[in-house]
Amino acid sequence: MQVEYISAFNIVLGVLARFWPVWVALAIVMGASFLYKKRLGLYGQLFDSGVGIVGVGICLFWLFTAIFASTVAPFDPLAQVPIMKDVLPGAIEPKSGLIYLFGGDKLARDVFSRMVYGSQIVLIIAPAATGFALMVGITLGLPAGYYGGKIDTVLSFLANLVLAFPVILLFYLLVTPGIMETPIPYGLAGIFFLFPIVFFSVLFWTRYKNRPDRLYILLGLTLILGGWIYTGLVFDRDPLKIIHIDPNQLNIFVAVVFASSPGVFRIVRGLVMDIKTRDYVAAAQTRGESPWYIMLWEILPNARGPLIVDACLRIGYTTILLGTLGYFGLGLAPESPDWGTAIKDASRLLRSFIHPALPPTIALMSFVLGLNLLADSLREQSMKD
């Protein structure tokens, strides 16, 4: 049976049409942000520069693609249609009449659908891992920078130890199938996921120590929510069966948090050392505030600018790391539609077919580019103040 093709122009139209929910959502959010940009603070200021608009646009585009993936993608990312093996872009699938917009890969799966579903994996893991890395880095960086001395020496030594590991070696050691048989990933996960709970508990405790009515509600909420997520993620024993993470995804998650938290630690430590010499910190010390109150409620809010910029860059960097993991076939399942794995599969066959390689590469590049542009214009805007 012969596969029929549609023209290049129709492919472009088809792709644009498939993304319709994304365009609608993008138009609503961008339009609303543009209208109310005066009231939106730092986020609103992004819309003053071209670079900022492009950055926000690209990031939102991929965010909405991940959210609406099941509507945007015409096929199941793992479904194989034997006749469509290695077809060129624009081939029409005979049974359903739907189109393989970017062609088929060597296992006869739709490249376009895989790219769309790949965004889900990246947009869940990358920001979440960055969030945990920020928590770990902040919780350890604050005391290191504030107290200095022995705590600083020990923590900095540990951070430098991890930073001296070439990332790739770290991943080869930490993200192997064999390591899942040992308690190491679970132990590390148990430590890392404890940090957000500790962070928020201390945060609320220091602030509302003398106002028990608020304190108990907030602390209780933190402990219940945190404990629930904790049991779900670390022990995979969520009593409500909502939170679940695959062992190999947990492994990746832990490795990425492990690799990027020392970087956050360094930045936070540097910022704290700078900010703790300010007058308002001295004022708080004279008032007799506790050290952790000063760190969390005086220093941290004033370090938020550089931290937000760093978080943006770091999500991009985490995306690159995830791609590296996929490229070396570490951790993620071999049929997983994430971009790194797709690039690995396609780059082996570049000599015969190039079309399966381009969509995931361009997707990954554009997402990281969007984040970098966002970070750049955030930095510029926060410098203006």
Place this chain on the structure above:
Amino acid sequence: MLSFILRRLGTMALTMLCLTMIVFFLINLEPNLKKLAISQTEMHTSAEQLESWLVNHGYRQNFFVRYGQWLGIVPKQPVTDPATGQPTKRFSFCNDPVVPTFSGVLQGDFGCSTKFKTTVASKLFPALGATGILMFWVLVVMVPISLLIGILAGMREGSRTDRTLSVASIASTATPEYVSGVIFTVIFASWLGILNGSAASASQGITFYNFTLPVMTLAIYGIGYIARMTRASMVEVMTQQYIRTARLKGLSFGSVVVKHALRNALIAPFTVIMLQFPWLLTGVVIVEVMFRYQGFGYTLVEAAGNNDIDLLLGCSLVSVFIVLITQLISDVGYAFLNPRIRVQ
């Protein structure tokens, strides 16, 4: 200054000791040893045979004893041949001692590669040489281009040149090696056909045809980063008082840039370039695998993929050493280049 360097070297030695111990621990985890035993013995061996292979080859000794043996502070024991009862070499393809001797990294013995059936040294050092050649060309391409871009962009902050070059460098930092490698291969090897998409033949002789793509791929990721740092440093220098003085006394813009600004603006990029080496290391692994160039990165991947314990330890030692030594050079060099920094 000397005591500073000595102290740094001490920290470095301690860091290396800790890191190699962590690596040693992670590589020798039970599942990894099992995989090694399975790959080294014939198919369908029973669990007892695997266990006896591990015992025979000394993998069942105490962890610290084995680490000490690898390091060279505990004598290496020869294994006993179960058939004859005589002490023999651990692996027939390496000249392991048949009498207990101190033979570890400190004595220059990196051990035995189970994957390549040779000593680690004879595999690792040629690979390092090959990567050295690659790195040399990458630096030759990367450093001048990135400095030029950075200086041109930072010379006049906010100008059109600045904006274009800044966006270009942001784009290049958003392109990891496995992305740019694929894109370059598609453009230059598949469409235009002017460059070779594989550098496997570069081990015999380096030509423009087979070596350009790996070098380009590796350089592009670093260019953006160094250029942005150079730009930031240049922008800062251009707002200094002495630049304004030089302009006001009537010097031309070009000569102010070249004679006054450049020298001070290039101190920060020096640190950045030195600290770029650890990043390049990851890039080297990706590029060597992608273009099939038989260098250090390729060896590392082979060692990790086949649970080649000694070879992987050798690779980790080398990479950790590179990271730490570049940090040291960048600190010391920074203090030398910038007279305002005085080391306490």
